[in-house]
Amino acid sequence: MGRAEKVVLAYSGGVDTSVCIPYLKQEWGVKEVITLAADLGQGDELEPIREKALKSGAAQSLVADATLSFVEDYAFPAIQANALYESRYPLSTALARPLIAKLLVEAAQTYGADAVAHGCTGKGNDQVRFDVSIMALNPDLKVLAPAREWGFSREETIAYGERFGIPSPVKKSSPYSIDRNLLGRSIEAASLEDPSVEPPEEIYLMTKAIADTPNQPEYVEIGFEQGIPTTLNGTTLDPVALISQLNESAGNHGVGRIDMVENRVVGIKSREIYEAPALLVLIHAHRDLESLTLTADVTQYKRGIEDAYSQIVYQGLWYSPLKQALDAFIKKTQERVSGTVRVKLFKGNAMIVGRQSENSLYTPELATYTSEDQFDHKAAEGFIYLWGLPTRVWSQKNKG
Known part of the structure; x- marks a missing residue:
């Protein structure tokens, strides 16, 4: 992995992405970290998140309101596709990743960054979604993933952040991700x-x-x-x-x-x-x-x-x-x-x-069993004979 001078970091305000800021600068020699927080309708107040990034050492802290694009350009096509992963999961989280990747790439172009970064670990799906999407949108950009390489435990991550003025969580956070x-x-x-x-x-x-x-x-x-x-x-x-x-x-x-x-x-x-x-x-x-x-x-x-x-x-x-x-x-x-x-x-x-629907293909006079029925019942016998002919021939040839 090559090093970078200026990096746009996908930022959520959590411990991992906050620690990524000093880590990129201290350990990997990045001169300038610009953070980007995406508003996808999650309901969080993003101004404190923006300010936290600056306090954690970011040169600039960007907030992108992309909720409308998220629905129109990502959710709606998935609905048209009836997209359910393994017939159950409607991709609510997965659909956000290509949009965040797009925002990162656009910000990198705007601010002249030579790399983008995220806080994903090595076990999850999101690292794949971010990395591959960024490669597709700009194959010349470096992609940095500090949390995939630093090997810190949760406690070590918090301790590292405290060394650079990032406060530890004031209370035990939820055990859930x-x-x-x-x-x-x-x-x-x-x-x-x-x-x-x-x-x-x-x-x-x-x-x-x-x-x-x-x-x-x-x-x-x-x-x-x-x-x-x-x-x-x-x-x-x-x-x-x-x-x-x-x-x-x-x-x-x-x-x-x-x-x-x-x-x-x-x-x-x-x-x-x-x-x-x-x-x-x-x-x-x-x-x-x-x-x-x-x-x-x-x-x-x-x-x-x-x-x-x-x-x-x-x-x-x-x-x-x-x-x-x-x-x-x-x-x-x-x-x-x-x-x-x-x-x-x-x-x-x-x-x-x-x-x-005005485009309905349901035809009442064909579907009904009442006297309004217009279906030609006599046509069914010939249809069934031809439809079943291959099966009949196979059966005759394979008796016993």
Whole structure:
């Protein structure tokens, strides 16, 4: 790894990224560290974080409000793709990484930095997502990862920071490792590392326990235009407001919790807890609307594309050629995916109870069993004969 003169550091305000500032300067000879904190709707007050970076030795401390881009350019395409990693995880954390990488690369260009840095360790997925995204966006930039190399324990990290005026946490922080943005929260570590242990209720913030949810269901109507959610209960909302309001409604009914053992990019299995109320409901509703508006062959073929897309995003390949090619396919499929889906939220469940679209391929006079039926029943016999002919011939040739 080459050394650098000026570095843009992805900064969260936590111990690790704060210690990265003096570490880069003292141990690796970096002359100037510029920090960048990304506001992705996580709800944190970012001014104290900005000031902490300066007190920790940053030459400049940047704050980027990227929440709208996060939803429009990353979440919405993932919804169009019905992206669920290993059929369960809606990529709420993974989707943030290519955007943060883009912000780092843009800041490096603006401020003339020759490297970017992050505080990821060597065991997680995020190091892969950051490094590969940065390589794709600017292959000439160096990528520095101090926490991947310094080998400090938690106590040693705090002690190192104290030597350079970074205060230790005033109280014992949560034993859990938590990442949050507008789309959801991921929670891991501590007791959760035992996959047989039920997660304690204290870890959840966006979703209510089933026992505390309302005893009456709530109905929400989600309107889509070409696969993108645009309205909630008939009201057109901006993307951030739509996600925020649906998070509140779904979370209030206990919808959006995921407890899974997933396969990390680096080859290990990890027990992960996620909360992603709005994102899960939107994917669920969007997929249902596709069943109404897409032909059978497109719907069925798209399922394989969705699985590939989810793996690509999870594995940090957002800016890869294959991802771009899949984007083109998905965008084409969405041209007629417009309409409204009615969802019933109740006791941890989000049930689709109705859907309608001007582009609906559902034909009542073909589907009905009443006297209005226009389906040609006589045509079925010939169709079945031809459909089953290969099986019949095989059976005749293989008797006994």
